[in-house]
Amino acid sequence: MIANKYLIQGFFKNTLLHIFLLTVTISCLFPIFWMVRSSLMSNATIFVDQSLLPHEWNWHNYAVAWTKGNFGVYFFNSLIYTVSVVMGIVIISSLAAFAFSRLKFPGKDALFYMFIAAMMIPLPGSFVPLFVLMNKLHLVNTRFGYILCMINVGLSLSILLLKTFFDKMPSDLEDAARIDGCSRIQIWWHMALPLAAPALAVVVIYNSLNVWNEYILATLLLSDNNLMPLQRGLMVFNGAYQVDYPVLMAGLTMTAIPIVAVYLFMQKHIIKGLSSGAIVG
Amino acid sequence: MRRLVSWMFCAVLAGMALGCAQAKKTANEIEVWHWMTDRQDSLQALAERYEQQTGIKVKIALFAPSDSYTQKVIAAAQANVLPDIYGILDKKSIVASFIKAGYVADLTEAFKADNGAWEKRLFAKAINNNRFVEGNVDKVKPGIYGVPLDVSNIQMVYNRALLKRAGIMKPPATFDDFIADAQALRRVGIPPFVTGFGEMWIVDCFASNYAFNIMGEAKVMATFRGEVPYTDPDWIAVFALFKKLADKGVFMEGIVTKGNKYAEQDFALERAAFSFDGSWCVNIYKTMNPGLDYGVLPLPPVSSNFPMRMWDGAGSSLVVNDLSPNKDKAVAFLKWLTAAEQQTYLAEKTNNLPANRDAHRAFTDVLGGFSKVMENTTHPNIWPLNEDPLVVEAFDKGIQAIMIGDETPQQVAGEVQSVKVRQMGRAARP
Secondary structure (H helix, E strand, O other): OHHHHHHHHHHHHHHHHHHHHHHHHHHHHHHHHHHHHHHOOOHHHHOOOOOOOOOOOOOHHHHHHHHHOOHHHHHHHHHHHHHHHHHHHHHHHHHHHHHHHHOOOOOHHHHHHHHHHHHHOOHHHHHHHHHHHHHHOOOOOOHHHHHHHHHHHHHHHHHHHHHHHHHOOOHHHHHHHHHOOOOHHHHHHHHHHHHOHHHHHHHHHHHHHHHHOOOHHHHHHOOOHHHOOHHHHHHOOEOOOOEOHHHHHHHHHHHHHHHHHHHHHHHHHHHHHHHOOOOOO | OHHHHHHHHHHHHHHHHHOOOOOOOOOOEEEEEEOOHHHHHHHHHHHHHHHHHHOOEEEEEEOOOHHHHHHHHHHHHHOOOOOOEEOOOOOHHHHHHHHHOOOOOOOHHHHHHHHHHHHHHEOHHHHHOOEEOOOOOOOOOOEEOOEEOEEEEEEEEEEHHHHHHOOOOOOOOOHHHHHHHHHHHHHOOOOOEEOOOOOHHHHHHHHHHHHHHHHHHHHHHHHHHOOOOOOOHHHHHHHHHHHHHHHOOOEOOOHHHOOHHHHHHHHHOOOOOEEEEEOOHHHHHHHHOOOOOEEEEOOOOOOOOOOOOEEEEOOOEEEEOOOOOOHHHHHHHHHHHOOHHHHHHHHHHHOOEEOEOHHHHHOOHHHHHHHOOHHHEEOHHHOOOOOOHHHHHHHHHHHHHHHOOOOOHHHHHHHHHHHHHHHHHHHHOO
């Protein structure tokens, strides 16, 4: 009787939990499904046809999005920006975080809090000074200038994440490495970086998403179309008065695919990175 | 892992190396910054045509959405790197600050040259939107500071098929006809009228059209000066129009909270028979429902005492950077761009109303309907004075309250007048 009671309770708990999880899953996936579905419709049917699947599948929208949006050039640019910025952030933030965590130098805390405080400044608030600075450095409308700015945008959070990770790294490991003859930079390279792989995965995916989807700073700093990132291509379909929804959705679908692939590829590390930190080494 | 890091490090270096060179502009090149996504291809094509004709390269750079564009222009102004030609998407006081900072060239002389040939070929209303008159509040030297590329105006559009279904063979000529048509539409279950009354400017535009028709421009301006109260019978007649429209079931359900984008969707998808919309709607309806059979007409007048005046949209204008070394070339390009041939091309490709009068002759049907009233349009930007913003807000919100039946025209008139008195009192204080 008691066993039955527990079985029934367990069944209800499980059912409720699964209904909840199912609801969350549907609410997350439905917009993506709707985006793909809309990308296959035509302008004439998108506002009228309320069915889940389009009656006519309009693959032509993808070809239009690719050619009219000039996606080939923008894909290449976004790829360069994402790889360069993410790598720059990984190198600089891991070095900085390691220094903040392991080295003793005057003004260490003040400098660290300055980095963290930078997170509080919203990006649009720094547009004008950033543009003026880049102009003085003759880096406006150059890939290098945009990459530098984007590295700067991603540094604060990445340093915070990695410093938290390095703080929990046992000092015995560092001592052992030093006994084996490692210099500080070798400790960072041979010991700290490999151990920080899960945290680095979080840094990589977070910043990849950020750079891949960035457009506002690119608009500000770049003028040449050939230097613009992928999001610029999407703007072609988003006019002041009218929006070409099916082609825009096709463009959005194509834009989302690489970043979803990166996320799926790294999700194991991300979950580990977010949940670990207590046990290092 | 470390190998991956090493590879990525090389990638950073390669990425940076690929992008260190800043593009240099030649003396025979002018740069245009704009925000008009729908006009990019046509402008680009015209720029190429201009290069073939003159040898001057015109670089057309699109920055959208308009918010990002505005940020870029402000930042570029502060860094003193504005292009030769650009647009300022802001109110006149901001344009004035750009002029005072020396970033906008005074084009009056260019417009007046050759006996005013350039000025004459463009709509005066469109030029006036770029003009600072003698004694302007912004204290800018009087002159013309911008070149209008296109114009727009706001009128009523009607769906021919839906009217026919209700047995209506021709669009309404008077306000009473409009009410009668709306009731006929209701009888066959068709919502008569939709527009974006959730947006204050549309309420303001619709109401001021009728205010001009009922009492004339002079009395409207006298009200702004505080010489005529909002409790005057003519103003109450304006407010009462909204009550009549609401009582007779003219409005589509939810009209008071509807944004214009959604109202445009409703009309395009034949969910309502009439709408009040700008000439830009031609493009929108074409995209959403290419087969839509519709026409355009001015709002049906309620009185024959004064003509019905339609608001024209400010259109899109470009300015010339006064600090540009290529200023003359920039002015020459804009002069060429606003010539009839180029303007006709732009209109054909983009369905926008051109700023050049001669380019309007080719229009037929809907765009022609918008085009033919251009000489009879008006806009708050070109009025000799404007109402206090708080009074305008009370006016528009009051009309919304009338439409949902919360207040009577007399109540709203009283409330608006009390805000007016308060604001005039504040303005009079030393």
